[in-house]
Amino acid sequence: MDRAAYPSSSISTSSGARLWLRRGALFCAGVVAALIALEGVMRLLPVTMGFYRTEHPDLWPLYNFQSRTPYTYSMTWEMLYPRYGITNNYGQLAPFDYVTGSRPVIVVGDSYIESQMNDFRDTLQGDLGRMMGSSIPVYGLGVSGLSLSDYLALTAQAKTDFAPRAAVFLIVDGDISESLLDQVGHYYFRATNTGFALDFHPMDQDPLLKRVRYSIGEIHLYRYLTSNLRFSAPDFRRILAALKPREEGGGSKAQAAPAHYAVVDHFLSELPRHSGIESRCIAFLLDADRYAIYDPRLASTPKDEPELRGYFVRRAAELGYHVSDLRPLFSEDFAKHRRHFDYWPIDRHWNRLAHRLAADEAYRLLFGPGDRRCGGEAQGPAN
Amino acid sequence: MLFNSYEFIFGFLPLTALFFFGLSAAGQPLLAAGWLGLASVFFYGYWSPPYTLLLLGSIVVNYVLARLMLKARDAERFRASRALLVAAIAFDLGVLAYYKYANFFVDSINAVAGTELQLAKIVLPIGISFFTFTQIAFIVDTYQGKVRETNPVHYLLFVTYFPHLIAGPVLHHSEMMPQFADRQTYRFDVANFGIGVTLFSIGLFKKVILADGVQPFVAPVFDADLGHGLTFFEAWLGALAYTMQLYFDFSGYSDMALGLSKMFNVDLPLNFNSPYKAYNIVEFWRRWHMTLSRFLRDYLYIPLGGNRHGETRRYTNLMTTMLLGGLWHGAGWTFVLWGGLHGIYLIINQAWQRLRTRVLHHDLSRQTRFGRAAGVAVTFFAVVVAWVFFRAHSAHSAFDIVQAMAGLNGVVLPDQWLPVLAPDGAASFMGIPFGYLEAFGGNRQVIWIVGLLAIAWLAPNSQQIVGWGRAMSRLRSAVFALEWRAWPALGVLSVLICMLAVINGSRGVSEFIYFNF
Numbered sequence: 028m029d030r031a032a033y034p035s036s037s038i039s040t041s042s043g044a045r046l047w048l049r050r051g052a053l054f055c056a057g058v059v060a061a062l063i064a065l066e067g068v069m070r071l072l073p074v075t076m077g078f079y080r081t082e083h084p085d086l087w088p089l090y091n092f093q094s095r096t097p098y099t100y101s102m103t104w105e106m107l108y109p110r111y112g113i114t115n116n117y118g119q120l121a122p123f124d125y126v127t128g129s130r131p132v133i134v135v136g137d138s139y140i141e142s143q144m145n146d147f148r149d150t151l152q153g154d155l156g157r158m159m160g161s162s163i164p165v166y167g168l169g170v171s172g173l174s175l176s177d178y179l180a181l182t183a184q185a186k187t188d189f190a191p192r193a194a195v196f197l198i199v200d201g202d203i204s205e206s207l208l209d210q211v212g213h214y215y216f217r218a219t220n221t222g223f224a225l226d227f228h229p230m231d232q233d234p235l236l237k238r239v240r241y242s243i244g245e246i247h248l249y250r251y252l253t254s255n256l257r258f259s260a261p262d263f264r265r266i267l268a269a270l271k272p273r274e275e276g277g278g279s280k281a282q283a284a285p286a287h288y289a290v291v292d293h294f295l296s297e298l299p300r301h302s303g304i305e306s307r308c309i310a311f312l313l314d315a316d317r318y319a320i321y322d323p324r325l326a327s328t329p330k331d332e333p334e335l336r337g338y339f340v341r342r343a344a345e346l347g348y349h350v351s352d353l354r355p356l357f358s359e360d361f362a363k364h365r366r367h368f369d370y371w372p373i374d375r376h377w378n379r380l381a382h383r384l385a386a387d388e389a390y391r392l393l394f395g396p397g398d399r400r401c402g403g404e405a406q407g408p409a410n
Numbered sequence: 411m412l413f414n415s416y417e418f419i420f421g422f423l424p425l426t427a428l429f430f431f432g433l434s435a436a437g438q439p440l441l442a443a444g445w446l447g448l449a450s451v452f453f454y455g456y457w458s459p460p461y462t463l464l465l466l467g468s469i470v471v472n473y474v475l476a477r478l479m480l481k482a483r484d485a486e487r488f489r490a491s492r493a494l495l496v497a498a499i500a501f502d503l504g505v506l507a508y509y510k511y512a513n514f515f516v517d518s519i520n521a522v523a524g525t526e527l528q529l530a531k532i533v534l535p536i537g538i539s540f541f542t543f544t545q546i547a548f549i550v551d552t553y554q555g556k557v558r559e560t561n562p563v564h565y566l567l568f569v570t571y572f573p574h575l576i577a578g579p580v581l582h583h584s585e586m587m588p589q590f591a592d593r594q595t596y597r598f599d600v601a602n603f604g605i606g607v608t609l610f611s612i613g614l615f616k617k618v619i620l621a622d623g624v625q626p627f628v629a630p631v632f633d634a635d636l637g638h639g640l641t642f643f644e645a646w647l648g649a650l651a652y653t654m655q656l657y658f659d660f661s662g663y664s665d666m667a668l669g670l671s672k673m674f675n676v677d678l679p680l681n682f683n684s685p686y687k688a689y690n691i692v693e694f695w696r697r698w699h700m701t702l703s704r705f706l707r708d709y710l711y712i713p714l715g716g717n718r719h720g721e722t723r724r725y726t727n728l729m730t731t732m733l734l735g736g737l738w739h740g741a742g743w744t745f746v747l748w749g750g751l752h753g754i755y756l757i758i759n760q761a762w763q764r765l766r767t768r769v770l771h772h773d774l775s776r777q778t779r780f781g782r783a784a785g786v787a788v789t790f791f792a793v794v795v796a797w798v799f800f801r802a803h804s805a806h807s808a809f810d811i812v813q814a815m816a817g818l819n820g821v822v823l824p825d826q827w828l829p830v831l832a833p834d835g836a837a838s839f840m841g842i843p844f845g846y847l848e849a850f851g852g853n854r855q856v857i858w859i860v861g862l863l864a865i866a867w868l869a870p871n872s873q874q875i876v877g878w879g880r881a882m883s884r885l886r887s888a889v890f891a892l893e894w895r896a897w898p899a900l901g902v903l904s905v906l907i908c909m910l911a912v913i914n915g916s917r918g919v920s921e922f923i924y925f926n927f
Contacts, residue, residue: 050897053897053898053901054897054898054900054901054904055901056898056901057897057898057899057900057901057902057903057904057905058901058902058904058905059901060898060901060902061901061902061904061905061906062905065905065909103916104913104916104917105623107854252912255916256912256913256915256916257916258912258915258916322634364846365846365848366846372626372629373626
């Protein structure tokens with residue numbers, strides 16, 4: 028075909044388009060090359076990997092992650108405090124398997140007890156296990172994002188599998204109010220005419236989608252972005268919702284404080300039945316706003332009101348539980364040694380010091396000198 | 411809007427560039443310049459819409475007075491021209507004095523006179539020092555007959571041009587207005603764009619990785635008010651951390667500004683040239699915040715008489731310039747002290763050079779390697795001590811830290827080093843006891859500081875990397891002039907920029923230090 032027969036403008040238009048197409052292709056080649064290079068670099072570094080939700084969805088949260096799966100944990104963009112390990116038979120972060128019917132002491136909590144950032148020996152359950160000696164096992168049952176509703180479900184599962192003799196619960200800010208939120212993949216308290224029902228909001232279990240998620244989760248660059256940098260694509264629905272005027276009284280977060288008090292009552296009254304443990308063998312440790320201890324200017328706004336926290340302590344004590352507010356303990360230690368209890372200022376999770384102090388406190392509450400009510404005949408605190 | 415924010419990198423910059431080059435390609439250079447000016451005003455207003463009026467008001471007043479001054483000059487009405495000059499400078503300094511220094515003056519009067527004068531807290535308009543100084547230079551040069559270009563669109567763009575508006579460089583109209591008038595500016599040049607993106611990436615890396623990386627080690631020393639509890643190593647490591655943070659933060663910002671401007675085919679003046687490699691304090695000021703040094707020299711030091719009226723007057727002028735330079739950075743006595751310290755350093759430097767040449771008959775152009783290294787070390791030491799005043803919340807706090815740096819609060823080694831330095835369990839090492847150091851960030855802090863010092867002292871600076879000046883033509887032919895290299899290179903740099911933006915986003919808002927000035 029004779030190109031000269033075409034008007035010059037269409038020739039220049041098509042050649043211009045071709046020019047920009049070629050430029051676009053070259054640009055994309057650069058992008059792809061950079062992504063491949065970055066993935067290669069990330070594979071040499073301790074990017075947070077593993078931590079896939081359990082293959083037994085009905086048994087979550089007792090079964091936390093996929094069992095016997097290697098994991099790597101690191102913090103922030105610098106990949107600080109790298110930890111490596113393999114999940115145990117229950118998908119928990121412990122260097123040993125949990126044995127059915129072994130009547131352990133269980134340590135229940137959220138990410139503070141899951142403790143991805145600490146070696147097992149530096150955790151509350153690790154310390155407590157050393158104090159208890161070899162005769163009584165101590166099992167950590169920590170799962171990130173749990174609240175009181177999840178704890179109730181978890182202890183019921185633990186009762187079936189382990190028949191625990193005692194329990195230590197770590198209660199952190201938000202544990203009470205968040206138990207009323209209907210969140211995907213979590214248990215929550217649904218208000219009924221007679222009180223509360225424990226409901227579960229299942230996750231999407233489409234096998235294909237799971238497979239895709241798993242495959243993407245194996246890309247180190249992706250995990251660096253989503254786990255280390257906590258990057259997520261902007262949620263436009265949420266942005267649009269935020270722009271709309273708020274309806275009065277709507278939304279579960281706006282539930283009145285009385286519901287939170289009722290949740291506390293419900294949880295404390297149901298716990299012995301669900302867990303199979305008498306209240307005198309259950310200890311609650313309440314975390315403190317540690318940044319406020321370091322510097323009052325750093326105090327954060329609590330999710331659970333201080334009055335609610337006080338109510339929890341009071342009601343638990345009235346019902347025969349052991350309760351300890353860790354704030355005085357932390358304050359005293361800080362005043363004396365000026366040491367931090369967490370990865371301040373980058374992460375609020377407990378470090379080994381806080382875990383050790385909490386373990387000492389839990390031991391004192393449940394297995395104090397001469398106290399054998401909960402089966403404790405232990406070696407005692409190491410220091 | 412911050413250069414390192416998502417909204418800037420993924421929203422403002424691509425849209426601004428797209429329309430700018432679109433209008434340029436359509437043969438509308440004035441519209442393209444107007445668009446860039448409007449985008450710059452939006453960039454400023456994004457932070458605080460009400461202060462946009464202040465910015466625009468300042469531009470209008472200065473521009474109108476400058477035009478009137480030109481008319482008066484043309485009509486040879488020199489007294490009227492002088493009156494307009496005084497009015498314009500009084501307006502600029504009045505605005506600056508009110509917004510930046512009013513609270514400081516009132517507090518100082520209260521402190522001295524024991525009065526209780528009250529003034530509502532005035533929020534400092536961001537970049538006010540920069541756009542005021544830029545316009546004062548324009549006004550003075552208009553009075554002196556040095557200004558030729560007076561296109562209002564170009565003037566708006568010269569003052570508001572977003573790469574420099576918030577934290578400099580301090581621009582001079584003679585180097586900017588001709589570029590805005592040049593038709594060559596209004597075209598897409600892949601080589602310039604590539605160099606701009608490269609510089610922007612280097613600046614973003616300096617800010618996000620280096621400056622913000624070392625930042626966590628600064629606050630425990632400067633913000634925790636440990637006072638006399640601070641010991642020798644903590645104080646020094648904190649001061650060094652800030653020394654590094656400030657340099658990489660501000661030079662990173664300047665690199666980003668230069669890079670952004672280069673994308674639009676506009677060259678901004680260099681602002682940094684490896685200042686910590688300076689072997690004396692005079693050279694330091696030729697390498698640090700170069701455009702401010704130039705402004706202070708041309709519009710303050712020289713008009714005061716410079717070095718033309720004997721040594722005593724010269725030293726007085728130096729001290730005055732540095733005190734006002736300190737005060738320019740912020741309304742606080744710590745900045746005055748910082749400026750005063752640098753004034754003293756400069757006087758000592760000048761006196762020492764005078765002694766060497768006139769009494770000892772040394773040839774200053776000849777330097778031994780050892781002499782140069784010693785000069786770098788002494789200069790760096792002096793600069794670090796001065797930065798303590800620059801960063802501290804109060805003079806009292808600064809003196810506490812300097813006292814600790816002098817070892818007057820005791821010397822204690824961090825107990826983390828005990829297993830290495832005293833494996834036998836001794837309580838001290840070479841007579842220095844071990845202890846828990848609250849403001850010590852662990853070995854990470856030492857590694858960060860050593861690494862950053864190595865970069866500051868040994869690595870090439872940004873303009874050397876991108877081949878500024880003569881070497882730029884070589885770089886163009888090497889990388890960006892060849893299209894099959896330029897576009898993939900832009901792809902690689904885009905990924906790098908996205909990555910750095912996400913890292914920055916993972917830490918929340920991270921402002922540039924010089925936004926406060």
